[in-house]
Amino acid sequence: NAGVMQNPRHLVRRRGQEARLRCSPMKGHSHVYWYRQLPEEGLKFMVYLQKENIIDESGMPKERFSAEFPKEGPSILRIQQVVRGDSAAYFCASSPIQTGITYEQYFGPGTRLTVT
């Protein structure tokens, strides 16, 4: 059973370019979460999605960042017009959560974004 998959593992972008990060959840999981880890800081929640729905985007910066989880294909975190402050590790996690029950989240290997 493959774990959470993320690609690319490393991404270098120049200031002003767009970054697209992809996440495929574990088999059987239909809930995806994105977290960001800035250098020397803890993991911070960004967004929680189910297929075709954004459930909670309270941690997303209001500009330049967007996320989707289409009916077919991976979840995508998109960062437009990247700036140096976007350099971080972006982790995706998935869970088979059901209403009223909490499940642990399993993390992917992360995408390390470097903005030059």
Added chain:
Amino acid sequence: EDKVVQSPLSLVVHEGDTVTLNCSYEVTNFRSLLWYKQEKKAPTFLFMLTSSGIEKKSGRLSSILDKKELFSILNITATQTGDSAIYLCAFTGTASKLTFGTGTRLQVTL
């Protein structure tokens, strides 16, 4: 505001020692507390705790939750160099998202 505080921030021990890592939290509508181990990659799930006083064990690692005093501890006995990592504590409340502490950096030396 919901928050998690972990202590100590960092710790250096000798192989074979026993360590206790602490996690205290303040959250409305608590659901669960989770422990993760992070080396130079993705956080790896260790434990999820939802009930007070019930110890969870996995090999040399164990954890327990106190919902009255709002804290959890992670114990590692007979530490090995492979235990060197950052140990993260997180909780879920009404929302499903995880709120993480800044972690405890553990280094196990020979």
